[in-house]
Amino acid sequence: MKYIFWLCAAITIIVITFMGAYIIVGGLPFFSHTNIVSFLLGKKWNPSGEIFGIYPMLITSIYATVGATSIGVVVGMSTAIVLVEILPLKAAKVFSAAIDLLAGIPSVIYGFWGLMVIVPIIDKFWGGKGAGSSLLAAIIILSIMILPTIIRMSEVSLKAVPKEYKEGALGLGASKFQYIFKVQIGAAKSGIMAGIVLGIGRALGETMAVILVSGNAPIIPKSLVDPVRTLTANIALEMGYASGVARQALFATGMVLFALIMLINFLLTQFIKNAERRNGNARKA
Amino acid sequence: MHVKHKDRIVFTALIGISLLTITVLLWILGYVFLKGWRHIDIIKLIPPIVATMYMILIGLGISAPIGIGAAIYLNEYAKGGKFVERIRFATESLAAVPSILFGLFGMMFFLTTLKLGFSMFSGGLTISMMVLPTIVKTTEEALKTVPVAYREGSLALGASKLATITKIVLPSALPGILTGVVLGTGRIVGETAAIFLTAGTMYKLPKNLMETGRTLSVHLYLLAKEGISFEEAYGTALVLLLVILMLNICTYLIGAKLNKNRGR
Numbered sequence: 001m002k003y004i005f006w007l008c009a010a011i012t013i014i015v016i017t018f019m020g021a022y023i024i025v026g027g028l029p030f031f032s033h034t035n036i037v038s039f040l041l042g043k044k045w046n047p048s049g050e051i052f053g054i055y056p057m058l059i060t061s062i063y064a065t066v067g068a069t070s071i072g073v074v075v076g077m078s079t080a081i082v083l084v085e086i087l088p089l090k091a092a093k094v095f096s097a098a099i100d101l102l103a104g105i106p107s108v109i110y111g112f113w114g115l116m117v118i119v120p121i122i123d124k125f126w127g128g129k130g131a132g133s134s135l136l137a138a139i140i141i142l143s144i145m146i147l148p149t150i151i152r153m154s155e156v157s158l159k160a161v162p163k164e165y166k167e168g169a170l171g172l173g174a175s176k177f178q179y180i181f182k183v184q185i186g187a188a189k190s191g192i193m194a195g196i197v198l199g200i201g202r203a204l205g206e207t208m209a210v211i212l213v214s215g216n217a218p219i220i221p222k223s224l225v226d227p228v229r230t231l232t233a234n235i236a237l238e239m240g241y242a243s244g245v246a247r248q249a250l251f252a253t254g255m256v257l258f259a260l261i262m263l264i265n266f267l268l269t270q271f272i273k274n275a276e277r278r279n280g281n282a283r284k285a
Numbered sequence: 286m287h288v289k290h291k292d293r294i295v296f297t298a299l300i301g302i303s304l305l306t307i308t309v310l311l312w313i314l315g316y317v318f319l320k321g322w323r324h325i326d327i328i329k330l331i332p333p334i335v336a337t338m339y340m341i342l343i344g345l346g347i348s349a350p351i352g353i354g355a356a357i358y359l360n361e362y363a364k365g366g367k368f369v370e371r372i373r374f375a376t377e378s379l380a381a382v383p384s385i386l387f388g389l390f391g392m393m394f395f396l397t398t399l400k401l402g403f404s405m406f407s408g409g410l411t412i413s414m415m416v417l418p419t420i421v422k423t424t425e426e427a428l429k430t431v432p433v434a435y436r437e438g439s440l441a442l443g444a445s446k447l448a449t450i451t452k453i454v455l456p457s458a459l460p461g462i463l464t465g466v467v468l469g470t471g472r473i474v475g476e477t478a479a480i481f482l483t484a485g486t487m488y489k490l491p492k493n494l495m496e497t498g499r500t501l502s503v504h505l506y507l508l509a510k511e512g513i514s515f516e517e518a519y520g521t522a523l524v525l526l527l528v529i530l531m532l533n534i535c536t537y538l539i540g541a542k543l544n545k546n547r548g549r
Contacts, residue, residue, distance in 0.1 A: 001447050002362055008354030009363075012421065013375040015414050019382070019390045026393055079303035086296060095307070097537070102310050104529050106475025108502045112509045112522055113313050116320075144309050151306070177292040198381075205383025207478040208506055232385045232478075239392060239482055254389045258382070265381045269374065 023258055027251035039252060045218040047238060047246040054253055056220045060228040063135060063221065064210070065203045068142035072199055075143070076150030077185075077192065083151070084158045085180055096155075103148035111212030114141040119213055128225025133215030136224040141209050146199035153198060157191025157275065158184055190275035197268045201261060207232040231257050314526070321523025324516045330524060332490040336405065336498035337474060339491060340484065343409025344416055344473045349466060352420025359421075360428040361450055380418035387415050388482035395483060403497040408484025415479055416469040423468060427461020428454060460543040464536050471532045474525070477502040501525050 031039070034052050042053015079099075083092050115133075118140055123132030161184050169179040185192070207230075215227020216237060229237070235250050235257075242250055355372070363369045391411030401407045431454050439449040455462075477500075485497035486507060499507065505525060508518035 002358075005354045005358035005362060008351045009358040009368075009372050011351055012355055012372055012379060012417060015417065016375045016379045016382070019386070019414070022390055022394060023386065075302055075305055078299045079306045082299050082303040086300065095303075098307055098310055100536075101314075101530070101533055102306070104471050104475070104533050105313065106477070106502055106525060106529065108475070108477045108506045108509075109313070109317065109522055109525060112505060112518060113316060115509055116515070117312075117316060147306055147309075175289065175292050177295050201381050201383075205381075205385070207383065207385040208502075212506070212509055232383055235385050235389055236478055236482070239389060251389065251393075254386055258386060261381050261383060261386075262378065265378050268381070269377060 020258060020262075023251060023254050027248060027253075027255040030245065030248035030252040033245050033248070039249075040256070043220060045234070047242065047249065050245060052246075052249040052252075054231065054234065054256065056218050057229055057231045057234045057253070058256070059220055060135065060214075061204060061230045061232070064138045064142055064214075064228070064230060065200055067135075067139035068146060068203045069196065069200050071139065071143035072146045072150050072203075073196055076147050076195075076199075077154050079147070079151050080154035080158055081180055083155050085176070085184075099148050099151055102144075103152070107145065107206060107209040108212075110141050110145055111209030114209065114213040122225060126225045128223070128227070130215030130217065130225070130227030132225075133213060133227050134225040135214065135221045135228045137213040138210050138228065138230070139224075141213050142203045142206060145206060145209065146202045149199045149202055150195045153195025154188070154192045157188035157195070160191065161187045190271050194268055194271040194275060197264055197271060201264045201268070204260060204264070205232060205257070207236050211236060317519070317522045317526050321519040321526075324520035325523060326517065326520055327524075329517070330501070330504075330521065332488060333499055333501045333504040333521070334524075336484065336491050337500040337502075339405040339494070339498070340408055340412055340473050340476075340480065340500055341470055343405065343494070344412040345466060345469055347410065347413035348417045348420050348469065352417050352465075353424050353462060355421050356424035356428060357450060357455075360425050361446075361454065376418040376421050379414070380422070384415060384476060384478040385482075387411050387479040391479060391483040402495070403483070403485030403487075404495045405484055405491050405498065406494045408480050408500075409494075411479050411483045412473050412476060415476065416472050419469050419472060420465050423465025424458070424462050427458040427465070430461060431457045460539045464539050464543075467532050467535045467539070471529060474500075474528055474532070475502055476500075477506050481506065501528070 034042070039052060039054060040058065041055050042051070043055050044051050044053050045056060083095055087095060114137055118137050119132035121132070122128065122134060122137055126136075128134050165183055165187060166179055169183045170176070174182070210230050211233045214229065214233065216229045216233055217227040218229045218234070219226065221228045231253055234253050238246065239250055359369060359372060388411065391407060395401045395407040395410055396403065435453050435457060436449055439453045440446070444452070480500055481503045484500065484503075486499050486503060487497050488504070489496070489498055491498035501521060502525060505518055505521045508514060508521060
């Protein structure tokens with residue numbers, strides 16, 4: 001029986017390895033058509049003309065992720081601090097339930113809401129070539145979508161800071177504000193960073209919500225209100241009818257995405273390891 | 286005095302920013318409810334609902350046994366080491382892979398290589414890979430909360446290791462495992478990218494495993510994307526939201542029971 005359980009565990013390794021290998025095998029032949037440099041840095045994407053440059057999508061994904069993460073970190077950390085240090089326990093519980101709900105809302109509903117509410121607002125105030133469908137809309141929706149992740153992870157690590165730190169800081173005459181910003185956040189750093197990195201992964205990987213609000217034009221954005229297309233959207237939009245070398249190009253796009261996500265995941269495990277070591281030390285002390 | 290004053294300003298700012306989170310949530314919920322409640326047409330939604338059920342049944346039918354088995358191995362049998370570390374990394378990575386990559390893989394492997402076509406089965410297989418890490422993680426957490434004394438007591442009474450696991454450990458961990466299953470259901474219901482590339486986008490009632498169909502989320506996505514009927518989209522969005530709300534309430538009820546069992 002032990003071996004059946006062992007097999008179940010081994011399946012997780014098999015699945016991720018097989019999937020990674022399959023995407024790489026599907027994408028590699030593409031590089032005999034277009035070399036990797038002109039693929040990554042090519043500024044034109046025209047599948048029917050067999051011109052495949054994903055630079056516009058790559059840069060859009062980076063812009064959107066950085067933008068969403070910046071907003072998400074500010075709002076998310078403030079919310080986490082309020083939850084842990086400011087609100088009374090009962091209110092914090094209700095607030096927490098609301099955040100669980102926010103985490104459970106399907107991405108397509110975020111996208112739909114963004115399309116019906118955020119896009120018209122952007123169109124009204126700033127216009128833009130996509131009539132509101134834009135990089136800005138994508139950033140706003142993504143920042144909302146990664147909020148629960150950042151809040152949860154920050155909340156957990158802020159709570160894990162030993163009580164003695166607080167007592168010590170307050171005992172030495174620090175104000176509550178000084179304690180939070182100079183002691184608590186410092187002690188919870190690894191966990192918070194892990195939350196942020198997890199959020200970055202979410203933002204980078206989100207597809208459907210982004211397709212609905214971003215306009216999907218494969219161009220390099222020159223302003224926040226330009227319509228844009230991300231790496232993920234590129235795969236989702238064209239996979240349905242691409243064939244031959246165009247399909248291989250999508251696999252190659254998937255490879256780039258896979259590589260980015262694995263890199264992020266590697267960083268994440270490092271942060272978590274640090275956090276665990278730190279917690280272990282704190283408990284010993 | 287000076288410091289206190291500064292504290293108050295900072296705290297007010299923090300509370301103000303955190304209210305943004307609640308505002309956005311209420312805005313989304315309010316918007317979908319107000320726009321949607323008059324447009325729910327349940328007859329028209331039957332095919333997507335049936336397709337969604339297929340996804341849940343196949344997805345969980347595959348991922349729950351494997352995920353629970355893997356968690357049992359990790360928590361009850363494994364004694365650390367390289368293999369466990371690799372499994373951890375594999376589950377973390379699997380959880381981090383964007384759903385569109387599952388779609389890409391599923392479409393090429395299940396549809397093209399295995400020739401399963403756009404079908405409930407292809408979609409279910411793909412989605413089961415996606416929820417696997419959720420099940421493993423929550424089950425493992427649940428198993429960890431079962432006191433070692435339970436296991437020792439059972440083993441001391443002469444029960445075999447397997448009997449201890451199936452008769453003592455699993456029943457005590459059941460609420461936690463159920464939470465994982467409910468979370469997995471939520472992910473399946475909400476998923477779009479991986480499903481529309483594998484189960485298909487056709488609006489029809491899937492009569493068996495090998496037929497194509499669109500789930501509720503895919504239905505909403507297509508309605509919104511093509512702009513065919515925003516009224517139908519509002520109705521679909523509300524139904525989808527209600528399902529998610531119900532699942533959320535389920536996890537709370539299970540959680541409440543869990544705390545009561547532990548005597549908190």
